[in-house]
Amino acid sequence: MFEKRLTLDAVRFLNSRCFVLAFHAPEIARAARPGQFLMLAASDGIEPLLRRPMAVYQILESSGEPVGFSVLVERTGKGTTLMSKMQAGDEVAVLGPLGSSFAPPGDATAEAVLVMGGVGAAPFPLFARALLEAGHTTRAFIGGRTSEHLLCAEDFAALGVPVTQATDDGSAGHHGLVTAALTEYLSGCDGPVAIYSCGPTPMMRAVDSIASARGLPHQVSLEAPMACGIGVCLSCVVPAVDEAGGWRYRRICREGPVFDASTLLWEHPDD
Amino acid sequence: MFEKRLTLDAVRFLNSRCFVLAFHAPEIARAARPGQFLMLAASDGIEPLLRRPMAVYQILESSGEPVGFSVLVERTGKGTTLMSKMQAGDEVAVLGPLGSSFAPPGDATAEAVLVMGGVGAAPFPLFARALLEAGHTTRAFIGGRTSEHLLCAEDFAALGVPVTQATDDGSAGHHGLVTAALTEYLSGCDGPVAIYSCGPTPMMRAVDSIASARGLPHQVSLEAPMACGIGVCLSCVVPAVDEAGGWRYRRICREGPVFDASTLLWEHPDD
Amino acid sequence: MTERRPADLGVDVGSLRLKNPIMLASGTVGYGEEIGELVDLSELGGIVVKGLSLEPVTGNRPQRIAETPGGMLNSIGLQNVGVEAFVRDKLPNLRRYDTRVIANIWGKTVQDYAAVAARLDQAEGVHALELNVSCPNIKEGGISFGTDPKQLHEVTAAARAATSKPLWVKLAPGVTDIGLIARAAEEGGADALSAINTIRGMMVNVESRAPMLSTVFGGYSGPGLLPIALYLLFEIRKATPLPLIGIGGINELEHVLQFMIVGACAVQIGTANFYDPTFSSRVVDELAQWCRNHEIDSLAELVGSLRLPRQG
Amino acid sequence: MTERRPADLGVDVGSLRLKNPIMLASGTVGYGEEIGELVDLSELGGIVVKGLSLEPVTGNRPQRIAETPGGMLNSIGLQNVGVEAFVRDKLPNLRRYDTRVIANIWGKTVQDYAAVAARLDQAEGVHALELNVSCPNIKEGGISFGTDPKQLHEVTAAARAATSKPLWVKLAPGVTDIGLIARAAEEGGADALSAINTIRGMMVNVESRAPMLSTVFGGYSGPGLLPIALYLLFEIRKATPLPLIGIGGINELEHVLQFMIVGACAVQIGTANFYDPTFSSRVVDELAQWCRNHEIDSLAELVGSLRLPRQG
Numbered sequence A, B: 001m002f003e004k005r006l007t008l009d010a011v012r013f014l015n016s017r018c019f020v021l022a023f024h025a026p027e028i029a030r031a032a033r034p035g036q037f038l039m040l041a042a043s044d045g046i047e048p049l050l051r052r053p054m055a056v057y058q059i060l061e062s063s064g065e066p067v068g069f070s071v072l073v074e075r076t077g078k079g080t081t082l083m084s085k086m087q088a089g090d091e092v093a094v095l096g097p098l099g100s101s102f103a104p105p106g107d108a109t110a111e112a113v114l115v116m117g118g119v120g121a122a123p124f125p126l127f128a129r130a131l132l133e134a135g136h137t138t139r140a141f142i143g144g145r146t147s148e149h150l151l152c153a154e155d156f157a158a159l160g161v162p163v164t165q166a167t168d169d170g171s172a173g174h175h176g177l178v179t180a181a182l183t184e185y186l187s188g189c190d191g192p193v194a195i196y197s198c199g200p201t202p203m204m205r206a207v208d209s210i211a212s213a214r215g216l217p218h219q220v221s222l223e224a225p226m227a228c229g230i231g232v233c234l235s236c237v238v239p240a241v242d243e244a245g246g247w248r249y250r251r252i253c254r255e256g257p258v259f260d261a262s263t264l265l266w267e268h269p270d271d
Numbered sequence C, D: 001m002t003e004r005r006p007a008d009l010g011v012d013v014g015s016l017r018l019k020n021p022i023m024l025a026s027g028t029v030g031y032g033e034e035i036g037e038l039v040d041l042s043e044l045g046g047i048v049v050k051g052l053s054l055e056p057v058t059g060n061r062p063q064r065i066a067e068t069p070g071g072m073l074n075s076i077g078l079q080n081v082g083v084e085a086f087v088r089d090k091l092p093n094l095r096r097y098d099t100r101v102i103a104n105i106w107g108k109t110v111q112d113y114a115a116v117a118a119r120l121d122q123a124e125g126v127h128a129l130e131l132n133v134s135c136p137n138i139k140e141g142g143i144s145f146g147t148d149p150k151q152l153h154e155v156t157a158a159a160r161a162a163t164s165k166p167l168w169v170k171l172a173p174g175v176t177d178i179g180l181i182a183r184a185a186e187e188g189g190a191d192a193l194s195a196i197n198t199i200r201g202m203m204v205n206v207e208s209r210a211p212m213l214s215t216v217f218g219g220y221s222g223p224g225l226l227p228i229a230l231y232l233l234f235e236i237r238k239a240t241p242l243p244l245i246g247i248g249g250i251n252e253l254e255h256v257l258q259f260m261i262v263g264a265c266a267v268q269i270g271t272a273n274f275y276d277p278t279f280s281s282r283v284v285d286e287l288a289q290w291c292r293n294h295e296i297d298s299l300a301e302l303v304g305s306l307r308l309p310r311q312g
């Protein structure tokens, strides 16, 4: 992990809410694994105070060497609004790469099915590249509230990864939940499949029901408000099973953000 | 007084510490009088929280009509450092014009002698223009720590106002205090003279001793930390004589910043 | 956004109806003269004037303010024109507005409070009194009225006896148990509680090694106070059923809503008047818009609607 | 700037010498593992580890933090590995650094505190204990140890009896008279006082109308706390001659200097470790530079050098 003041190289808007910030940072680029994240400062001052966690979206290369990275940000609140006003040349404090990463399927012949909702798509194009390099057939299911919330379809297309899209309002792709499309697809599958998901919690839970019902391995990338991003504040915890058969809190920033879904307790054990 | 979000028209650096911010604002430009000030926000957020008081430096005209104004800022702390990074096109919250203004000499034949230190020069070029229009011979004494701290000499030159400069370190003009040059000049004066000063408090006090000793009218422009700039917080007070022969606090932002120096108590009455 | 009739922003602070919950806090708007040039006071729920005492008060010597990260300190020293000059010179102007005028009052003894309250009881155009109890009781060893339940009860009861107008008591933070203090004010006869006044703070000039304020420490106000004020309001809400007025750090609509959800029927804007002087009138419009968007017909639906988590 | 020998940044907290006054505050750096990847702990005066209890503690359910204007709230619930696991698994790594390791400890009863202190008295590489007294005493109706002079005296004395290591007591704000509390800790046998812990705060999600924290309110920390902490340190300085450690909102060299001028011989950096994780090591260099520029040979010249204004 590196703590750096980086100069913002480029800003690219995907739509009115989502944009990509690209940084030159060879050390971070070399170290980053798919699914990891960074803590980005939204301002140099005290408002907002805390840095914002953002998944590594792209690793940028020059002559085949990793030289930088980008993040894909959705404007939702104070910090991301300030980020949306950043311009090339601005300095941004960045800490990363942080946390765990997606692991390719244990079964070398397994198909990887990536299920994502909204900006939860951000880590998947990079992971898809790694999956393809490792020889896994890969497929993407992208959900969003409206067509504006469908992200990364072009990235998958460029990689040759087949994409199924669904929107809540039917403005693009299937009308309905992406999990419906997933269920339908899995019903027609014979071979080994490994599932990966990132998005709103209800979506990930639904994906996990589907995966469990079929006995498929499932890795999820979780979100929580984070103060430090490195494991020292204990703010970002999620209940998970422990070795002794009980449960314990795990830190999303350190043991996660990517977890084997079977280790998580979707219901809090105190409920 | 107007509360506006203005678009910054232009930024011009005079030296490494001082710069001019120019705004298009016809209403403020029409209303502003020499010696008045504005409260400028250094940021849209909460750090720094309070706006910064700045004298009206220039009234900008187009086809002879007032259409805007500028302020001359010296970078000294947090707020002015942020201001030094502002760029044309930025939006800045501005409240003004505020406070009292310099009054031309009561005696129509009097010569006006303007004594200024550092960025205390800012209000004087505008006032000099008004004095010249009213037919007063006008002369400027500019003091500063180093040549970098001598401001507005070109403005006076452009108006044809004779300038005497002095620096503490001798890097430009007389070596020593501007008040020494002032004393020397006044010793050779016969006709009626009115003194105006703005700068560090010790300078203004020294000027006041010189003016009082000679029985010359003296107007000063004071500074104090200000929260509101409009008279409601009572933070910016200075002790002054009152009608009953005692003393009372006067608000620098409302009854000032320009005061008849004879009404001020340079020593706090409680000391 | 559907086109609906404008939301009714009226709220009741006990028997006193405000046209909307947005008031200007004492000490941050003088007597309404200067701020009236920037904000139409008739658009606001009310204005609380600078703390009035029996006699005019000179106040502390400068330096009276200092900036802090996300806030400011003040030690104005309760400079004011005195209650007589207020009634004579300032109140006539305030009567021109269609808004509620609340007189913030203070004293150095219980008798002072009672005397000021009695004087204002007669004053036309003063709709309520707000006791600032963050001042030392010089007869009781200089302990602040607001930190001692017994003294607070006494001063509230004395003011209560002196006026039939609505009586608000403005609580000070910096006490171990604010609920105890709130109940003392209630039992003393308060009609509503305002919370909170400034909390004590200090800053030092590292070059001169002197405190930034002439009085060493002063009252901390502004955005940094917000979470403290919300918490104290929550504690006060648990302690008493009195109507509450939320104060502390408000500079966004969301802050107004937070105070109301926790239990305030109205709020006061303080320090924001300095750095964003038209915020108060803007937030009235924003509140109306928010209510329309959320299909809220009356703000009473909002007040105290906090959803507490299940225990666990 | 003249070329001079480097300033000596060493300071004494009672009998414990620190190589410089910059420490990392409890709860913001875990047990030094992760932060050690970013900051060379040997460059710092010390590290205070996350509050330890007799048994491991799970902590509160999420959501555990919320941002505030210029600060944050936390309600971690004192999650920790317990004192045994600390000594076994965490301390060996900390012993590798040439710095002071301070164990922050807490309990639900006086006996808990004493037991943890006794266990750590034996632990090699723990240079001092810091009592976190911002926790409810479950045997005394849940009143926080830090708000009641009697209980504070008792818990301090119990810990004092259990260890011969330097004993620091970390005071909680939110009390009417911090001087009283400080003296109780002194009389209980504290060697130094740390001030301050977080102050209570609350924030509400206006859409869900629920508190942002699962525990409704939590501890407020960060820049907004600075002026409050400086003021309380000033009051504590007046109340007791004990060495003081300043904590609260520090994120600039100037804040460190302010605390020292008011009377702290050392400081702790808390929340800044989250949003500016290398600040602590940077500020050591800045402090050295400042001392050189100001021709200060020993920080003792700075500590308590506050220049109070003449009375008037």
Ligand SMILES: Cc1cc2nc3c(=O)[nH]c(=O)nc-3n(C[C@H](O)[C@H](O)[C@H](O)COP(=O)(O)OP(=O)(O)OC[C@H]3O[C@@H](n4cnc5c(N)ncnc54)[C@H](O)[C@@H]3O)c2cc1C
Residues within 6 Å of the ligand: A037, A048, A050, A051, A052, A053, A054, A055, A056, A071, A072, A073, A074, A075, A076, A077, A078, A079, A080, A081, A119, A122, A123, A222, A223, A224, A225, A226, A257, D067
């Ligand atoms: C591991 C991880 C990876 C993420 N990757 C991305 C990404 O690639 N692209 C992207 O757009 N977003 C991503 N997010 C979510 C992103 O961090 C939040 O949208 C962002 O913090 C919101 O900040 P704000 O100031 O705009 O919102 P506000 O609502 O103003 O934030 C208030 C506070 O809540 C926190 N917060 C609010 N929403 C979230 C959230 N969903 N997750 C965590 N903290 C939150 C903020 O960090 C802040 O502390 C990720 C979150 C995590 C935990």
Ligand SMILES: Cc1cc2nc3c(=O)[nH]c(=O)nc-3n(C[C@H](O)[C@H](O)[C@H](O)COP(=O)(O)OP(=O)(O)OC[C@H]3O[C@@H](n4cnc5c(N)ncnc54)[C@H](O)[C@@H]3O)c2cc1C
Residues within 6 Å of the ligand: B037, B048, B050, B051, B052, B053, B054, B055, B056, B071, B072, B073, B074, B075, B076, B077, B078, B079, B080, B081, B119, B122, B123, B222, B223, B224, B225, B226, B257, C067
């Ligand atoms: C009526 C008036 C007119 C002024 N005109 C000019 C001008 O034309 N050009 C110019 O460069 N400066 C002018 N000043 C001074 C200017 O306001 C301060 O330099 C500025 O506020 C410093 O802000 P800062 O954040 O950079 O400094 P900081 O030291 O970080 O400010 C901390 C706090 O102290 C206040 N403060 C610090 N120095 C002063 C000061 N000298 N006067 C008032 N408040 C101060 C700040 O406003 C702020 O609240 C004027 C001041 C007044 C009162």
Ligand SMILES: Cc1cc2nc3c(=O)[nH]c(=O)nc-3n(C[C@H](O)[C@H](O)[C@H](O)COP(=O)(O)O)c2cc1C
Residues within 6 Å of the ligand: B233, C025, C026, C027, C028, C050, C051, C074, C076, C078, C104, C131, C132, C170, C196, C197, C198, C219, C220, C221, C222, C223, C225, C247, C248, C249, C250, C268, C269, C270, C271, C272
């Ligand atoms: C400069 C200043 C003067 C104040 N004067 C008074 C006063 O006279 N009486 C009073 O009850 N409160 C006074 N207050 C406190 C405010 O009314 C308010 O309670 C406090 O500032 C917190 O709100 P805020 O954070 O919105 O400013 C004053 C506050 C400031 C900043």
Ligand SMILES: Cc1cc2nc3c(=O)[nH]c(=O)nc-3n(C[C@H](O)[C@H](O)[C@H](O)COP(=O)(O)O)c2cc1C
Residues within 6 Å of the ligand: A233, D025, D026, D027, D028, D050, D051, D074, D076, D078, D104, D131, D132, D170, D196, D197, D198, D219, D220, D221, D222, D223, D225, D247, D248, D249, D250, D268, D269, D270, D271, D272
């Ligand atoms: C997330 C978090 C956890 C904390 N945990 C502890 C703790 O276990 N023991 C303790 O004494 N203080 C704890 N504190 C308080 C800090 O040590 C410090 O006193 C406080 O945050 C004020 O300093 P700051 O503003 O620099 O953060 C914690 C603070 C935070 C933000």
Ligand code: FES
Residues within 6 Å of the ligand: A225, A226, A227, A228, A229, A230, A231, A232, A233, A234, A235, A236, A237, A251, A252, A253, A254
């Ligand atoms: S964000 Fe601090 S422990 Fe995870």
Ligand code: FES
Residues within 6 Å of the ligand: B225, B226, B227, B228, B229, B230, B231, B232, B233, B234, B235, B236, B237, B251, B252, B253, B254
């Ligand atoms: S700055 Fe508020 S009264 Fe002058």
